[in-house]
Amino acid sequence: MDMPHRIDSPRIAPLEPSEWAPKLHEQLLGNRPAEMGGAAAPVFNIFKTLANHPRLAGQFGRWGNQILFRSSLSARDRELAILRVGWLCRATYEWHHHVAIARDHAGMSEADIELARVGPTDGGSADDVLLRAVDELVGDHFVSAATWALLAERYQQVQLIDLVFVVGQYVMVSMALNSFGVQLEPEYR
The missing domain is CATH 1.20.1290.10 (AhpD-like)
Structure with a gap:
């Protein structure tokens, strides 16, 4: 099931977590449940990319956690x-x-x-x-x-x-x- 990337390099450079404000760490990563690796799990490129827009990234983290971890669906x-x-x-x-x-x-x-x-x-x-x-x-x-x-x-x-x-x-x-x-x-x- 190979699905190639549409773009071979990022258009928006990912920011390493060391470059993030501490509040952003909590907003994006702090609410992951333990079964999904919790806050100590690897920081994925989606989060590193969104960190370029801290206000949006923080809201995205809250909303994404609701959709992914608190859904009433199985x-x-x-x-x-x-x-x-x-x-x-x-x-x-x-x-x-x-x-x-x-x-x-x-x-x-x-x-x-x-x-x-x-x-x-x-x-x-x-x-x-x-x-x-x-x-x-x-x-x-x-x-x-x-x-x-x-x-x-x-x-x-x-x-x-x-x-x-x-x-x-x-x-x-x-x-x-x-x-x-x-x-x-x-x-x-």
Whole structure:
């Protein structure tokens, strides 16, 4: 599942954490749960790049933590949606990082990851409906009535809200990663 970067070098140079204000460390990194490496985990290039805009980066950190770590969706459903967004947006960085999260923290198999890449079929499985909703949101910025009805059979209202915001967040992140030329760390290639 090779997905080449669109840009071979960063358009915005990443800043090393030693160059960050202490408050930014807490805002971007301090709220990660222990199972995701906590604040002591490696500092990824996305954060190093966003550190060029401290005010935005701090708000992004809070919002991103809400979407990724406090979603009412199951970890598997959240990661299936995020992976689909990453694939559709051709966001190499997003795809590879979330493949690792899917395997290590959401219990997803290689078949699950391949499902995210391939996308929905004509089947009516729960995964197919979820993937169809992601495709509709990315392609049309709207969930059709038929797909919404099927989602509503499976998800509570708060989960439906979280699904739309997860997709929207990761479309935005994918646009930023692709446009800024955020490079994938060697261990994720």
